[in-house]
Amino acid sequence: MTDSSPAAGAPGKIQNLFRPDFWLCSTTWVNITDEIQKRRTFAIISHPDAGKTTLTEKLLLYGGAVQLAGSVTARKNQRATTSDWMELEKKRGISISSTVLQFDYNGYRLNLLDTPGHKDFSEDTYRVLTAVDSVVMVIDSAKGIEPQTRKLFEVCRQRGVPIFTFMNKCDRPTKDPLALLDELEHVLGIGAFPVNWPIGNGSEFQGVYDRQTKLMHLFERTVGGQYRAPVQVGGLDDPAVRGRLDDATFHKTVEELAMLEHAGHDWDDAAVLGDKTTPVFFGSASNNFGVQLLLDGFLKHAPGPKGRHSAVAAQVNGDPSHAPPQVGDYITPEHPAFSGFIFKIQANMDPKHRDRIAFVRVCSGKFERDMTVHHSRSEKKVRLSSSHKLFGNERETVDEAWPGDVIGLVGHNGFGIGDTLTTDPKIIYKEIPRFTPEAFSYLHNPNTAKFKQFRQGLEQLMQEGVIQALYLRNSSVKTPLLAAVGPLQFEVVQFRLESEYGAVSRLEAAPWTVVRWLPVDMKEDDLDALSLPTGSRIAYDLGKNPVVLFTNEWSAEYFIKTNERVPLSALPVQTARE
Numbered sequence: 001m002t003d004s005s006p007a008a009g010a011p012g013k014i015q016n017l018f019r020p021d022f023w024l025c026s027t028t029w030v031n032i033t034d035e036i037q038k039r040r041t042f043a044i045i046s047h048p049d050a051g052k053t054t055l056t057e058k059l060l061l062y063g064g065a066v067q068l069a070g071s072v073t074a075r076k077n078q079r080a081t082t083s084d085w086m087e088l089e090k091k092r093g094i095s096i097s098s099t100v101l102q103f104d105y106n107g108y109r110l111n112l113l114d115t116p117g118h119k120d121f122s123e124d125t126y127r128v129l130t131a132v133d134s135v136v137m138v139i140d141s142a143k144g145i146e147p148q149t150r151k152l153f154e155v156c157r158q159r160g161v162p163i164f165t166f167m168n169k170c171d172r173p174t175k176d177p178l179a180l181l182d183e184l185e186h187v188l189g190i191g192a193f194p195v196n197w198p199i200g201n202g203s204e205f206q207g208v209y210d211r212q213t214k215l216m217h218l219f220e221r222t223v224g225g226q227y228r229a230p231v232q233v234g235g236l237d238d239p240a241v242r243g244r245l246d247d248a249t250f251h252k253t254v255e256e257l258a259m260l261e262h263a264g265h266d267w268d269d270a271a272v273l274g275d276k277t278t279p280v281f282f283g284s285a286s287n288n289f290g291v292q293l294l295l296d297g298f299l300k301h302a303p304g305p306k307g308r309h310s311a312v313a314a315q316v317n318g319d320p321s322h323a324p325p326q327v328g329d330y331i332t333p334e335h336p337a338f339s340g341f342i343f344k345i346q347a348n349m350d351p352k353h354r355d356r357i358a359f360v361r362v363c364s365g366k367f368e369r370d371m372t373v374h375h376s377r378s379e380k381k382v383r384l385s386s387s388h389k390l391f392g393n394e395r396e397t398v399d400e401a402w403p404g405d406v407i408g409l410v411g412h413n414g415f416g417i418g419d420t421l422t423t424d425p426k427i428i429y430k431e432i433p434r435f436t437p438e439a440f441s442y443l444h445n446p447n448t449a450k451f452k453q454f455r456q457g458l459e460q461l462m463q464e465g466v467i468q469a470l471y472l473r474n475s476s477v478k479t480p481l482l483a484a485v486g487p488l489q490f491e492v493v494q495f496r497l498e499s500e501y502g503a504v505s506r507l508e509a510a511p512w513t514v515v516r517w518l519p520v521d522m523k524e525d526d527l528d529a530l531s532l533p534t535g536s537r538i539a540y541d542l543g544k545n546p547v548v549l550f551t552n553e554w555s556a557e558y559f560i561k562t563n564e565r566v567p568l569s570a571l572p573v574q575t576a577r578e
């Protein structure tokens with residue numbers, strides 16, 4: 001990964017002027033291409049409860065990043081998993097927010113992002129998908145493809161992110177493995193290539209057959225699955241391994257393998273990278289069966305860091321809802337300028353620090369601590385001095401980072417989700433998707449003595465993108481109207497306001513279910529002139545962009561009919577103030 005061939009210079013952070021792809025790091029020259037090639041940045045996605053966090057833990061165990069896996073069930077005994085750190089997550093046993101874990105394994109640097117499965121938190125998951133180059137889709141083999149998996153799959157498809165599939169929970173009675181492959185092909189419309197195949201089902205699940213090496217891997221369960229599962233490996237005719245299987249299981253496996261061979265699909269890297277085929281691995285995350293094979297198989301075939309298109313913000317030209325952003329240049333990871341974008345902000349990850357971290361995906365060039373970059377939102381230069389690599393809630397100062405890396409920047413209150421940081425101000429990324437809220441509720445502060453904490457906490461949570469807020473037009477009440485993709489987000493806001501800011505709050509249901517953005521250039525007089533259906537109201541988002549709140553879809557459609565010249569948009573348009 002290092003090269004000492006270019007002329008040696010004084011140690012420091014110097015780019016080689018004759019070979020711009022070489023940088024002097026410590027005392028050796030580092031080639032940017034080598035660094036890029038060793039990065040793998042991926043997310044784990046699925047419907048709730050399929051086992052993402054458990055699998056994440058086990059990948060860390062097999063990746064040598066932790067010695068002892070804390071399984072999710074151990075939460076009951078107050079032992080948190082490494083990736084689920086928030087108080088509420090521990091309490092409810094679900095992931096609410098995504099987590100970044102960076103570790104080295106087998107010459108690779110992995111940036112792994114565990115995501116929440118619940119649909120109310122899909123905003124967080126979708127943002128994470130902008131920061132990765134591939135995903136591992138976890139499926140509960142007893143249930144097959146569940147609704148949220150389908151939605152997430154669609155997002156990956158749209159983004160062209162290659163998908164690897166882990167059929168989890170094979171230690172429980174599962175659907176027929178062939179039927180599971182069939183579901184992938186018919187429900188999701190993606191070709192499925194089984195890299196390995198389960199041997200036995202449910203309590204008789206013993207391991208997997210690796211179709212590429214033609215070896216059986218038979219595992220033993222360990223208590224609580226905290227340690228690596230002992231494994232015995234051998235061919236189909238190896239008596240030692242064969243002796244562990246009863247005749248029925250053995251013959252069934254051999255028969256199914258013959259059917260797969262007969263189906264005749266060959267491994268095709270281009271189809272995997274082109275999002276046409278998903279490699280399928282079977283196993284059990286909680287028992288550690290098949291985890292190593294997944295990790296190694298994934299690393300062998302998963303793509304390295306991809307570049308991103310630089311977008312040029314569109315001009316307001318009368319009809320902003322129809323002004324698409326112009327797509328600018330494709331910025332390759334090897335591009336000499338450093339660039340990256342913020343895809344997530346999280347405050348109070350560590351109660352000891354109580355600060356906020358902006359998570360940046362490095363897209364091109366080299367990041368160096370203390371470097372000065374252009375910040376797209378403020379259009380100012382900022383110095384990035386407090387940079388960290390992340391491992392759940394643990395952080396460590398990082399001096400340099402390369403494309404594919406996810407780093408955490410602390411101490412920049414002006415940073416927002418979606419912002420670009422770069423040494424070349426011409427680069428601007430518009431990667432972060434926006435969501436249309438579907439749940440609305442007033443949030444009251446019943447304790448006037450805690451007004452400051454309430455306000456400060458709410459502002460902070462909104463900056464993190466935990467929730468959106470709207471303010472009603474012509475209203476004397478200053479109570480914020482919270483707007484969420486799903487109602488669990490309200491619960492998170494209330495819980496975090498109390499636990500992190502000491503502010504108790506009270507929710508009051510609001511009558512609207514639909515919000516639509518009005519053109520940004522509408523003046524107050526224009527708003528007065530609108531003909532509003534009964535029960536609807538005009539409000540402003542945080543960027544002071546006008547919106548209309550409707551009680552139902554029908555009412556929104558009625559508005560469209562009666563205000564033909566006023567285009568509505570389900571999302572704030574690109575030109576809207578953020």
Ligand SMILES: Nc1nc2c(ncn2[C@@H]2O[C@H](COP(=O)(O)OP(=O)(O)OP(=O)(O)O)[C@@H](O)[C@H]2O)c(=O)[nH]1
Nearest residue numbers: 048049050051052053054094095117169284285286
């Ligand atoms: N039997 C069995 N249970 C498993 C396996 N893997 C995970 N589980 C259990 O499934 C439940 C959910 O696991 P999690 O890892 O929290 O699932 P998740 O996908 O991260 O859930 P969310 O983040 O809330 O969407 C827990 O009770 C796990 O112990 C497995 O291989 N076999």
Ligand SMILES: [Mg+2]
Nearest residue numbers: 052053094095
């Ligand atoms: Mg989870």
